[in-house]
């Protein structure tokens with residue numbers, strides 16, 4: 251049986267969180283003399299002399315409408331990397347607890363585990379990049395606190411079987427974090443709709459991919475109000491700056507434009523895949539539900555260097571397990587994709 255209180259570290263349960271001026275008073279006043287801000291102004295066109303809303307109420311309200319989820323089930327962080335780190339800090343006792351990841355996958359789970367001195371168990375994906383459930387069952391012990399599933403997975407691009415994820419959610423008493431950074435490019439349904447069925451589920455999404463706002467740094471964690479309350483308890487007080495909150499507030503109205511970009515990128519992904527398949531240098535293009543393609547080449551490293559010499563930078567993933575001789579290619583604009591294909595074609 252899942253019991254959140256048994257999962258949270260004792261020091262976090264006992265912690266008295268920092269209480270900022272804006273936590274203590276979030277109403278409207280005519281004179282603000284409670285936060286030691288500069289009362290005169292700031293040397294910028296727009297005034298930024300005031301601290302931002304620590305709980306980002308206005309943008310949470312908009313995200314709540316876009317995602318059809320209550321505001322108290324949303325955590326906003328400085329990229330997804332912030333909630334990834336906070337989940338470790340909240341639930342994993344250093345040098346005692348462990349988490350499970352499925353390589354090849356997004357590297358930050360491992361880095362965050364190492365920063366927090368949390369034991370990392372790695373279970374390789376199967377040859378077709380799916381979960382190895384028997385190996386997972388064997389690896390779980392009483393100190394396993396979090397299972398990290400990236401779907402669609404980076405760098406392989408495929409979605410993890412929904413049935414397998416449900417199996418994990420139904421049978422594991424720790425947290426199951428599903429990183430859906432690329433979900434908007436996928437044919438699969440998000441697990442957001444399942445949050446109320448699974449108290450152990452955390453879904454991560456980001457504004458960096460489909461929303462086209464990687465430069466702003468904003469990621470989201472969605473979970474039960476109780477889990478979100480713990481993340482809020484330990485985050486730094488003003489983790490999302492005022493300019494970011496302002497820009498996000500406007501950007502969140504542009505869902506139509508974002509949907510158009512998603513349709514365009516998915517169509518370009520298909521075109522790019524077809525063009526790549528006609529090249530003799532390409533051994534295999536792996537099926538992708540993301541805005542990138544993992545491609546197996548005859549000589550990945552040499553093609554990487556060749557592309558670089560032509561001013562095109564891609565990601566060599568050959569050192570990752572199960573990714574021998576592969577490059578990860580982000581879907582570019584039509585012009586960039588044509589340039590990329592022509593450049594690969596020119597490699598002899």
Ligand SMILES: Cc1ncc(COP(=O)(O)O)c(C=O)c1O
Pocket residue numbers: 328329330331332356400403404429431432455456457458464467468469
């Ligand atoms: C699977 C996955 N999760 C999270 C992130 C990080 O996203 P953010 O820009 O929100 O930190 C990335 C970035 O590449 C990613 O591939």
